[in-house]
Amino acid sequence: MRLSEGVEAAVHVCSVLAFVPDDAPGVPVAALAEFHGVGPAYLAKTMQALVRAGICRSEPGRRGGFHLARSAADITLLDIVVAVDGEETAFRCTEIRQRGPAAVEPECYRAPCGIARAFWSAEDAYRRSLAAVSIVDIGEELLTSVDPRQLEKGAEWLAAVVIR
Amino acid sequence: MRLSEGVEAAVHVCSVLAFVPDDAPGVPVAALAEFHGVGPAYLAKTMQALVRAGICRSEPGRRGGFHLARSAADITLLDIVVAVDGEETAFRCTEIRQRGPAAVEPECYRAPCGIARAFWSAEDAYRRSLAAVSIVDIGEELLTSVDPRQLEKGAEWLAAVVIR
DNA sequence: GTCCCTATACTCGGATAGCAAGTGTCCGAGTATAGGCGG
C-alpha cells in the first residue's frame, strides 16, 4: 500500500503557498518545482489535481501562477490526499462471501461484510487523523522547528519570485 | 492508495482455517480457492506470504495443506496486512526539505520532517485499529451475522474436505 | 496372512510472463507585457 508520490510535494507546495499574500502574483509551477527540487512537469500534473479539488487557484497567462484557493486553516492533509490520490478506499470488498459453493441468494447480503467494515473503520481512523492537521499547523511547525537560515533563504527566494 | 487484493482473500482464508481442528489434516490451497471463488495460483502465492510470516503452517506432500500456525486470538488483521502487503509505510518521506535553493547542511535535519510525522501518526492510528481486531472477532461476527444456511453449507463443505 | 518395496498421485514452493496504474514528459490554448507606430 503506497500513497502517491505527488502527495508529499503537494503538501510542501501548499505550506509554501500559505505564506504568499493573496493579492501578490501567483507562483508558477516552474518556480515551485525548483524550490522543492522536483520535476516540473509532474508537479504540474499534481497542481492540476489541487485546482480541480478547489484547494489551489490558478491564474493563466503571463504573470500567472498558483495561490491557495481558500484559507490555509481550511485545508487539511486529508483534503490534499483525496485531491491527489483519489477518494477510493484502500480496501475494496469484492464480496468473496457471495462466491463459492457455500453462497446463498444475493438478497441475503444486505449488510456489509464484517471484514470490510473492520478495514473501513481503520481507514476512518486514518482519515480522521489526517483531517485534524491543517496547513496552518504545518506552517507553524515549520517556523518553530526548521533551521532559521533555511527560513531566511526561503523567504528571500519567495520574495524574489513574487517580485518578478 | 490501494491495498493488495490478496489481503481480502487472506483474511477470509484465516477465518475459515480458524474452524479447522489443529489435528485435522490441513486444507489444500485448491480447496480454499474453490471455497472462496478465487484463482488458486494467486491464492497459493498469498498463502506463502502467510506461512513466511508465521501466521499459517503448511504440511507438504499428499494429505498436505494449511493450518493456522497459532491461536486465532493471536492473529490480528494488522498481522495479515503486514504479511501480505508488506510493512512499508504508505507515505514515504523523500526529504524534499533538503532539496532546492533554500536547503542547508544535511546535519541540520536530524528530527524527522513534520509532514512525515503527521502522516505516520495517521498510519499508526490505522494500524492500531487493525491490530484491535483478531480472527476470533471475525469468526464470531460471522457466526452471528451470516445467513444460517451459508454457515451450514460451509460446515458441510469443510467436513467433506477434511475427510478426503 | 504379513511385511516391504515401488510407483503414483497429490501437495507446497519458488521462478516466470502479463497487465494496469502511477510516473514522467511534451506540446497546444490563452493572456499580460513590452515595444513600436501613428496621431
Add this chain to the structure above:
DNA sequence: CCGCCTATACTCGGACACTTGCTATCCGAGTATAGGGAC
C-alpha cells in the same frame, strides 16, 4: 507626448509514452498413499 496596436514571451491545461509493481500462471521438489510382490 500620449494612446493604440501588434508581436512576443510566459503561463496553465490536457493529451501522450514509459516504468514499476501488482496480478496471474506455470512447472519442479517432496511426501503420504495404494497396490503388488516376496516371504
